[in-house]
Amino acid sequence: MTLASKFSRQQPVRVVYFAGSGRSGTTVINNILGQLEGSFASGELRYLWQRGIVENRMCGCGVPFAQCTLWGDVMDRVRQESPDFTPMSIAGGLRSRLAVRRVPRMVARRIAGRSAVSDTPEDKAIVNAYRALSDILDGATIVDSSKLPPYGLLLDGRPELEVRILHVVRDPRATAFSWQRSKPTHDLGNDELMPKLQVWKSSALWALWNVLTLLVWGRSDRYLRVRYEDFVADPEPTMRAIAEHCGFSDASLPFVDPTTVTLAPTHSVAGNPARHSRGEIRIRPDDEWTRAMSRSARWTVTTITAPALLLFGYTRPSRRKGERVRTPSTLETGPAATHTTNS
Ligand SMILES: [Zn+2]
Numbered sequence: 001m002t003l004a005s006k007f008s009r010q011q012p013v014r015v016v017y018f019a020g021s022g023r024s025g026t027t028v029i030n031n032i033l034g035q036l037e038g039s040f041a042s043g044e045l046r047y048l049w050q051r052g053i054v055e056n057r058m059c060g061c062g063v064p065f066a067q068c069t070l071w072g073d074v075m076d077r078v079r080q081e082s083p084d085f086t087p088m089s090i091a092g093g094l095r096s097r098l099a100v101r102r103v104p105r106m107v108a109r110r111i112a113g114r115s116a117v118s119d120t121p122e123d124k125a126i127v128n129a130y131r132a133l134s135d136i137l138d139g140a141t142i143v144d145s146s147k148l149p150p151y152g153l154l155l156d157g158r159p160e161l162e163v164r165i166l167h168v169v170r171d172p173r174a175t176a177f178s179w180q181r182s183k184p185t186h187d188l189g190n191d192e193l194m195p196k197l198q199v200w201k202s203s204a205l206w207a208l209w210n211v212l213t214l215l216v217w218g219r220s221d222r223y224l225r226v227r228y229e230d231f232v233a234d235p236e237p238t239m240r241a242i243a244e245h246c247g248f249s250d251a252s253l254p255f256v257d258p259t260t261v262t263l264a265p266t267h268s269v270a271g272n273p274a275r276h277s278r279g280e281i282r283i284r285p286d287d288e289w290t291r292a293m294s295r296s297a298r299w300t301v302t303t304i305t306a307p308a309l310l311l312f313g314y315t316r317p318s319r320r321k322g323e324r325v326r327t328p329s330t331l332e333t334g335p336a337a338t339h340t341t342n343s
Pocket of ligand 1: 061062070
């Protein structure tokens with residue numbers, strides 16, 4: 001162990017946690033942050049145990065997880081320091097402890113000044129993964145796009161971690177449309193598709209997770225909320241604001257022009273297939289949902305999410321015939337890329 005890594009073990013590991021709901025366009029933001037010096041884009045680290053270790057899915061660097069030398073070093077450290085853990089038990093424990101039905105209890109515990117998610121011995125292994133990553137990468141900030149607020153609450157309750165929150169919100173009609181599309185994961189080298197959600201369910205989860213994120217962290221100076229549509233409309237200044245919030249005030253952003261970034265591969269462990277994107281990626285609005293989404297689906301989303309739509313500034317609940325919505329809603333990569341970048 002180097003002197004630097006010994007020193008860093010005494011400091012909380014810096015984590016930027018993307019909180020909110022799925023398919024909100026966080027993948028490209030995670031990838032861009034991961035290009036900055038002193039930053040590591042982990043993708044959705046809550047899936048490390050299941051999708052990374054157990055299922056051996058593709059790392060963002062292009063090889064299966066078990067063949068990635070970085071993750072090999074990290075897991076060696078974790079096994080040394082937490083020899084009793086099993087990835088299966090950690091993955092199963094997270095699914096159970098972070099379930100939707102437990103959210104009221106988490107909120108009650110948080111209000112009472114306790115850790116929102118009760119501790120278990122396996123949390124030591126979870127925290128050690130963040131610590132090992134940061135130590136191996138000379139104290140890098142871990143940029144985790146897991147999004148699930150209960151997992152963010154678990155991390156935020158650990159004294160070994162210093163967590164900042166980035167809340168990316170996207171129009172729920174766009175996210176509901178994304179949840180219905182069939183997209184290959186590119187994770188297993190087969191034809192596996194990303195999971196789909198019914199419109200009512202994705203709408204309810206959108207409202208739950210975004211409102212919960214706002215309630216839990218909205219008044220903290222560690223919290224920044226960004227509308228995905230604003231990022232797409234004006235990428236570079238928005239990314240500058242995000243980078244400053246994440247502690248990278250003087251960072252050199254990878255923009256080659258106002259809407260194009262150059263991305264090197266990351267070692268993201270899970271997430272939207274856009275995490276595999278590399279090279280020049282053009283950030284541009286894609287309003288496909290405004291043309292292709294059925295009127296009934298749009299009505300369902302708008303009805304279920306109406307109060308939260310107003311809360312987050314989506315004030316036009318539906319599109320009149322032949323009229324385009326005011327805000328662009330999705331982001332697509334450049335012509336060479338094959339994946340959409342929403343997640
Ligand atoms: Zn890798």
